[in-house]
Structures are given as C-alpha cells and as structure tokens.
Amino acid sequence: MLLEIIRGLRELAFPSICIHCHTLVPDSSHFCTTCSTALLADPHSTCPRCASNVGAFMDLSKGCPRCRDEKYQFERVFRLGEYEGTLRDVVLSMKQPTGAMLAECLGLLWAQHAEARFREVRADVVIPIPLHWSRYWKRRYNQSQALSEAIADRLKVAHCPRWLRRVLATPEQTSLSGTERRQNLRGAFRAARGADLKGKTVLLIDDVLTTGTTLNEASRALREAGAARVIVAILAHR
Numbered sequence: 001m002l003l004e005i006i007r008g009l010r011e012l013a014f015p016s017i018c019i020h021c022h023t024l025v026p027d028s029s030h031f032c033t034t035c036s037t038a039l040l041a042d043p044h045s046t047c048p049r050c051a052s053n054v055g056a057f058m059d060l061s062k063g064c065p066r067c068r069d070e071k072y073q074f075e076r077v078f079r080l081g082e083y084e085g086t087l088r089d090v091v092l093s094m095k096q097p098t099g100a101m102l103a104e105c106l107g108l109l110w111a112q113h114a115e116a117r118f119r120e121v122r123a124d125v126v127i128p129i130p131l132h133w134s135r136y137w138k139r140r141y142n143q144s145q146a147l148s149e150a151i152a153d154r155l156k157v158a159h160c161p162r163w164l165r166r167v168l169a170t171p172e173q174t175s176l177s178g179t180e181r182r183q184n185l186r187g188a189f190r191a192a193r194g195a196d197l198k199g200k201t202v203l204l205i206d207d208v209l210t211t212g213t214t215l216n217e218a219s220r221a222l223r224e225a226g227a228a229r230v231i232v233a234i235l236a237h238r
C-alpha cells in the first residue's frame, strides 16, 4: 500500500526522469536504460554460498576459497552485483536521508529482475537487517527495509521488519579486522518477542555484504528463535 502511494507520488512529481541520473526516460520506468543495464549486469560467476566472485571452472561444492573454512548460520547468499560502478553509486546515494525513494525503486527493479531466484527460496517471511535505533534516528529510514518491502510486495510474502532487532549500537565495521568484527557484533541482534519464526524459511535482505559477519550474526539470532533456514539476498558484494 505504502509502495503504491510512493509510486503514485513519484509519477506526479517526477514524470519520466531516471531516479539515479535524472535523464529523461520515454516511459514510466524508474531508471533509464543505461542505468538499469548497468545495475542488472553482473558479469561475474559467484560462489553460491557467500556470493564472492569466483573463477568459471572452480569446484564450489564446499564453497569458494574465501568461505570454505567459515561456518555460516545462513544457507546461501545471492546478490544483484558487485559493489562498483553504478551499483556502488546508487548504494551510496541510498544511504542519504533522501535515499528512501531510490531504495524503493531499486528494490522493485531487483525483485522484478531476479523474481525467479527469489521465488526459488520459498520464503515464508522477508526480513531486512535492522539499524540500531540511534542510527535509524540519524538516517531517518532503513535502506535494507526499503529494499525488503519492495521484494516482499512483489513476491506476496509476509514482510516482518519488526521480527529482528538490533540491540547493540556497533561502530562502522570498515576499519576493523575479521576477529574484531565478529567480537563486535556478538549478540548485536535479537529476534523480537512474539516473532513467529519456528520452522520458517527466512529471506534476509541487506544492501552490502563485506565480510558476512553482520548477516551471520543476524542469521544466528533468527535460527536461535526457531527459524529453519535463512537465505540471504544482498544488493552488492564488496
């Protein structure tokens, strides 16, 4: 419902302009052909377990060299693309307080493009990685939630962003080592009381995967609350 209102308002406010590069588009698409082609083209083969780039003929039955020794709480990860070029630019713009509409539009584009892949998951529920309230307060919206709402809407699957909570405010992860990240995020997530996760397959959505620690800790919280499977979908792999 909310999405429909946003879409309607956008069509009124910005008829036929690409939401990313602002060139004119001939129809009511949210992105121009150049941007959507750049966003949807992932030229790499990827590891089905962690979504890293891999060589074309690599044996991936136990994952790739990057994830083979890792124990994950999620079953697998798929992605829209690599964190570079247009996708990187869009992800950065999405993080601005004004990025909500861009995130909605990108979520719709992604859900439409990868619909078969999303459906294969047979998810019972779609959940985004939550922001801690203090960051939410600063940014005013959660970009992963904007994406997951568009995806759940397209799949007609329940969207339950309140079922997972970020209970610890953790600093930005980029400057930390792998071990520090893991320690830093232990216990950062908790399933909400009353979240009906028992036996459920969860499609967990995030914008960027860097090491997988955040997604792993969030998956742990979901599994501890009874989720049978967690499948992760990320916009961009870093």
Ligand SMILES: [Zn+2]
Pocket (backbone or CB within 6 Å): 018, 019, 020, 021, 022, 023, 031, 032, 033, 034, 035, 036
């Ligand atoms: Zn464009």
Ligand SMILES: [Zn+2]
Pocket (backbone or CB within 6 Å): 047, 048, 049, 050, 051, 052, 063, 064, 065, 066, 067, 068
């Ligand atoms: Zn891998």
